[in-house]
Amino acid sequence: MTWDAFFYFAIGAILLWGAGAALALKHYAKRLPAILTLAGLVVFFFFIATLWSSLERPPLRTMGETRLWYSFFLPVAGLLTYLRWNYRWILSFTTILSAVFIFVNILKPDIHNKVLMPALQSPWFAPHVIIYMFSYAILGAATLIAIYYLVRENRISDKSRMMLMTDNLVYAGTACITLGMLMGAIWAKEAWGHYWSWDPKETWAAATWIGYLLYIHYRMKRSSSHRTSMLLLLIAFILLQICWYGVNYLPSAKQSIHTYST
Amino acid sequence: MEHSSRKIWEQPWGYTEGFLFAIAIGLAGIILQLSTGQIEPVLFAFPVNSIIGALFLTGLLAVHLLAGKKSMVRWLSGVYATIPALVLLLVLSMILGLIPQQPQGTAKDLLPPNLFGRLGWYRMTTSWPFVLLCFYTLVILGLTTLRRTAQKQRWRDIGFYLNHLGLFIALLGGLLGSADMVRVTMSVQEGAVEWRSNNSSGETMELSLAIQLDSFLIEEYPPKLVIIEHETGKMLPASRPGSYMFDGVGKTTQLAGYRVEIIEYLPHAAVFRDSSFTNVVPMMMEGAAEAIRVKVSKPGLSQPKEGWVSNGSYLFPHSVLQIDDAISVAMPQQEVKRYSSHVTVYTEEGTTRQAVIEVNKPLSVEEWMIYQYSYDDAKGKYSDTSLFELVRDPWLKVVYTGIIMLLAGALFLFIAGPKKRRS
Numbered sequence: 001m002t003w004d005a006f007f008y009f010a011i012g013a014i015l016l017w018g019a020g021a022a023l024a025l026k027h028y029a030k031r032l033p034a035i036l037t038l039a040g041l042v043v044f045f046f047f048i049a050t051l052w053s054s055l056e057r058p059p060l061r062t063m064g065e066t067r068l069w070y071s072f073f074l075p076v077a078g079l080l081t082y083l084r085w086n087y088r089w090i091l092s093f094t095t096i097l098s099a100v101f102i103f104v105n106i107l108k109p110d111i112h113n114k115v116l117m118p119a120l121q122s123p124w125f126a127p128h129v130i131i132y133m134f135s136y137a138i139l140g141a142a143t144l145i146a147i148y149y150l151v152r153e154n155r156i157s158d159k160s161r162m163m164l165m166t167d168n169l170v171y172a173g174t175a176c177i178t179l180g181m182l183m184g185a186i187w188a189k190e191a192w193g194h195y196w197s198w199d200p201k202e203t204w205a206a207a208t209w210i211g212y213l214l215y216i217h218y219r220m221k222r223s224s225s226h227r228t229s230m231l232l233l234l235i236a237f238i239l240l241q242i243c244w245y246g247v248n249y250l251p252s253a254k255q256s257i258h259t260y261s262t
Numbered sequence: 263m264e265h266s267s268r269k270i271w272e273q274p275w276g277y278t279e280g281f282l283f284a285i286a287i288g289l290a291g292i293i294l295q296l297s298t299g300q301i302e303p304v305l306f307a308f309p310v311n312s313i314i315g316a317l318f319l320t321g322l323l324a325v326h327l328l329a330g331k332k333s334m335v336r337w338l339s340g341v342y343a344t345i346p347a348l349v350l351l352l353v354l355s356m357i358l359g360l361i362p363q364q365p366q367g368t369a370k371d372l373l374p375p376n377l378f379g380r381l382g383w384y385r386m387t388t389s390w391p392f393v394l395l396c397f398y399t400l401v402i403l404g405l406t407t408l409r410r411t412a413q414k415q416r417w418r419d420i421g422f423y424l425n426h427l428g429l430f431i432a433l434l435g436g437l438l439g440s441a442d443m444v445r446v447t448m449s450v451q452e453g454a455v456e457w458r459s460n461n462s463s464g465e466t467m468e469l470s471l472a473i474q475l476d477s478f479l480i481e482e483y484p485p486k487l488v489i490i491e492h493e494t495g496k497m498l499p500a501s502r503p504g505s506y507m508f509d510g511v512g513k514t515t516q517l518a519g520y521r522v523e524i525i526e527y528l529p530h531a532a533v534f535r536d537s538s539f540t541n542v543v544p545m546m547m548e549g550a551a552e553a554i555r556v557k558v559s560k561p562g563l564s565q566p567k568e569g570w571v572s573n574g575s576y577l578f579p580h581s582v583l584q585i586d587d588a589i590s591v592a593m594p595q596q597e598v599k600r601y602s603s604h605v606t607v608y609t610e611e612g613t614t615r616q617a618v619i620e621v622n623k624p625l626s627v628e629e630w631m632i633y634q635y636s637y638d639d640a641k642g643k644y645s646d647t648s649l650f651e652l653v654r655d656p657w658l659k660v661v662y663t664g665i666i667m668l669l670a671g672a673l674f675l676f677i678a679g680p681k682k683r684r685s
Contacts (some may be wrong), residue, residue, distance in 0.1 A: 035551050083616045113507060115483055118621035129509040167680040175676035179528045182665050182672070192634050193445060195661065196436065198387055203359035212353045217348070219680075220341050241357075 002054055003112050009047035010071075010102045013102040016040030017075050017098065019093035024082060035092060037079045044072050060129040061260045063245055064110030067242060069099045069130060073137030074098040077169075079142055085165045094137075094146040124187035128180055135176030136240060139212070142169040143237040146230040153227065163226055167219060170233070174212040181205050190259065198252065201258035204243035211236030276322065280346035287398045288350055295381060295496040299380060306441035306654070315438050322401065327410040339405035347399045358386040365462065380654030394438060403430045421678055422650045424671030432664025438535060439657025447635060450475040452646040455608070459652060471627055472612045473650060476604040476616075480643040482596040484508040485552050487520040490582070505594075508554060520561060522591065526555035533570070533578040540581050542570040548644055549577030554593065558585055576641050595642075603634055603648040619650065629654050 018040045020036030048068060059065040078094025081087065127174050149156065158163060184205070185195040196202060215232045220223050247253055270278055271677035306314070329335045329607040337343055364373060364384045373379045382389025407426045446459035450473050451543060457472035486505045489498045496520040497503035506522065514523045535543045542553045551572045559566035567585050573593040574580035582590040602620035607627050617625045625632045631653045638645035 034333045109500065109502065111505075112503070116599075118598060118600055121600070122622040162679070171675055171679050176674035178675070182669050184664060189623060189658075193444075193624075193631065193651050194655075195658075195665070198358065198363065200359055203355055207352055207355045207359060210333060210348050210355065213351070214345060214348050217341050217344050239356075241474055247359070252360060256361055 003109060004137065005052065006047060007049075007081040007106055009043055010106065013040040013044040014095070014099050014102065017091070018042065024088050024091045027088070030083060032088075034079060035077055037082075037091060041072065041075055041079075047166040048072060049200060050225050053113070055112060055113050058129075059112070060126060061116060061120060062112065063248075064108075065112065066129065066244070067105050068137055070140075071098045071101045071105070073134045074101075074140055076134075077137045077141040080150050081165070081169065081224075085163070086167075087101055089148070090144070091142065093148070094141055097140060097144065098232075106176045119191050119257075121188055122191060124183055124190070126181045126189055131176050132180040133184070135173045135180060136244065138169055138173035138182045139237060139240060140175065142166055142173060143168070143233055146233040146237075150234075151226065159226055163219075163229070166233070170212060170215055172217060173207075174209075177209060177212070180208060182199075198249050199207040199258055200252040200256045203244065203249050203252075204239065208236060208239040208243045211239045269545075273333050276342050277346060279337070280342045280344075281349075283343065284346040284350045284398065287394050287487065288391045291389070291394040292381065294390040294394075298390070300385055301390060301393060303388060303441040306438070308442050311438040311441050318397075318400075318434070319404075322408065326405060330412065333677075335405060336337065336409070338402060338473050343402050344406070347395065347402055351395050351399060354386060354392050360391075361386075363387075363529055373647040393437070396433065400430060400434055401438075403433070418678065418681065421587060421671055421674035423537070424667045424674060428664045428667025428671050430664070432661050432668060435657050435660030435664060439655060439661065442651075445652040446652050448473060448650045448652060450603075450605075450648055450650065452478055452648075461671050469630075469652065470610045472608045474633070475648050476606060476609070478637065478646060479601065480598060480637065480645065480650045481600040482643055485554060485593050485596050487515075487517065487522060487554065487556065487571065488592055488594060489520060490590050490592045492582075492584060492588055493604055495592075498589070499649050514562070517591075520585070520589075520591075521559045523557040523559075524554060524668040525557055530552045531572065531578075533572045533574060533580055533581050535581050540570055544573065549575050550665040551575040551578045551580075552593075552596070554585060556591055558583065558591055560585075576644065591604070597631075598643075601634065601637060601649070618668070629656065631655075 014034050017040040018077040020033040020040065022091060023036065024030075024033035051068075059068060074097055075091070078091045082088045145162065149162060149166075150160075153159075184202075188202075190195065209234070215229060215236060218227055218232060233238045242250075247256065248259065253259070263290050268274075268276075268283075271388050297302045311396060325335060334616050340683060346586060361378065361383050363386065365608075373384050398598050403426055407423065410426075439575070444461075446461050446467055446469075448456055448459040448469075450456040450562075452475050455472050455474040457465050457469050459469055461467055479569060484507050486507050488505045489502065491495060491498060497505070505515055508524065508527065511524050511527050514521060515524075528544055529552055530544060531542050532542040532548050533551050533553060534543075551574050553570050553572035555568070557568045563585070569583040569585060569592045570581060571583050571591050572581045574577070574593055580593070582592040584590045600620065601617050604618055605616070605625070607615045607617065607625070609628060615625075615627060618648035619632055619634045621634050633651040633653065634648070635651040638647040638651040641647075
């Protein structure tokens with residue numbers, strides 16, 4: 001299966017996720033929204049798996065391929081949050097955000113070919129990128145909650161419960177970016193000779209990490225303001241976006257050895 | 263906030279003092295930077311870095327033991343000091359991530375003579391403000407960890423120690439160890455033995471080991487075909503350039519609206535070309551190029567065009583097939599799939615070791631790690647020269663200890679989640 005089939009699988013998945021999200025909003029019992037979301041994930045992952053086998057390499061090299069995984073992991077994060085915390089709107093949020101990244105991939109498709117440069121031929125390649133994309137999705141869900149909170153602060157009845165949910169997401173997400181970053185460090189030692197070279201991508205990964213550490217530590221104080229906490233999450237997520245793709249547009253980008261798109 | 267009735271510098275301290283402290287450290291760094299210039303890592307090479315490390319650890323321990331109960335030390339080992347330090351470190355990291363950095367080897371007078379240059383922003387990681395703030399963060403991190411040892415220990419503290427002590431060890435090891443790290447390159451010809459290497463300033467350095475290059479191999483991906491604008495060489499369609507990777511004779515593909523049929527393929531060919539005529543014949547010898555004979559047609563084109571396309575080699579020119587005045591079929595340089603060096607490594611102790619070195623598979627010999635770095639670009643797949651990078655980092659074990667603790671700490675964080683609060 002090649003990239004040309006993406007459109008059909010993506011639309012199928014979005015319809016299933018959308019149906020699940022709509023039913024969740026309408027107070028359906030959890031089971032049906034969960035099954036629909038899961039079905040969408042199966043459809044989407046089937047495409048990733050077949051793309052993987054047709055490219056004969058993990059589809060994780062280009063920006064478009066990382067967006068593919070991000071679109072997949074967002075509903076995963078949404079589903080886990082929905083099942084654990086019971087917020088009905090989270091599935092709609094993750095579906096919409098996932099659809100945005102899917103449409104970027106449909107409208108501005110990357111060139112996908114079998115080429116995998118020697119630096120990427122490592123057992124660390126797949127876990128490093130997949131765990132990063134998973135953490136980006138979890139932290140994306142946390143950001144959606146932060147936006148929801150900042151917009152509707154006065155209408156939220158149980159604020160501390162929402163903060164607790166956000167804490168849980170950020171802890172899980174930060175744990176995963178830590179794992180991704182350190183796997184990257186060990187891989188960099190094997191591939192480039194040093195575990196940390198302050199390559200622009202690494203620098204922004206460190207900045208993102210500091211951003212989430214700020215949230216975690218700020219929340220330690222009982223007196224901390226919920227609003228400031230949520231604003232910190234927004235800032236951290238902006239840093240994350242710079243690290244993921246924004247870095248390509250910065251003046252420092254020409255020095256980066258983290259560019260594999262073409 | 264909660265200390266609104268409190269005057270600044272009045273105990274207990276909060277975020278305000280934290281920011282003032284961190285900014286003061288940053289300013290001290292700027293003054294040092296302006297007066298003494300960039301930090302020269304070589305000045306901190308062993309044993310200086312070990313002495314600094316020992317003094318630093320002793321100092322932290324002494325402060326903890328002698329003044330651990332003092333309110334300032336308690337403040338310094340808490341969130342109010344941590345957050346401002348992290349904020350400033352974040353700001354410097356963002357500058358570091360925005361401004362293109364100059365490599366360590368560049369001479370001072372090559373740096374742009376502006377304010378950024380004087381502040382050390384073109385080489386942030388060896389600038390005083392950055393390094394001082396890192397050490398300030400380490401002080402906080404160290405004191406926080408020590409303070410926790412004085413409390414009643416709970417199972418959750420495992421995660422705390424793994425994360426905080428792990429980061430402390432990795433950061434301190436990385437900071438101090440960077441002065442002892444040696445990176446050199448060594449270029450070896452097939453059949454030759456080499457022990458002289460070059461550092462980033464181009465100085466020659468003799469090593470205690472020698473590398474003999476027994477053979478060097480490059481494997482390439484199959485050749486690709488593209489449609490280009492003849493004048494500019496731009497690949498078409500401009501919005502999303504397409505390419506076709508060779509996949510056997512007789513196949514047909516659509517490229518930028520053209521139907522391209524693969525008629526014949528020569529993996530080893532000699533290409534002769536003048537302004538009007540291209541001839542391609544099989545040739546089994548070094549320097550041979552790959553060539554593909556294609557037939558190109560398009561609705562509206564009077565008759566199909568047929569001819570050879572090749573990306574050439576160091577011996578032969580590349581050759582495109584012109585379809586009309588504007589459009590040609592071309593074969594770009596093939597992408598490298600894999601390159602590897604079969605080597606025999608000799609050490610001064612008289613040990614001999616045979617191994618294959620390739621990208622992502624370095625060889626570890628004594629205190630050196632040997633990496634496949636590059637090869638002779640001009641000769642491409644016929645390169646008989648392999649370029650290695652050799653790296654020595656005596657502090658790697660320290661840093662890896664910290665990294666492994668942090669990895670375990672991250673797993674702990676993922677499973678345990680945030681501390682349950684009593685509401």
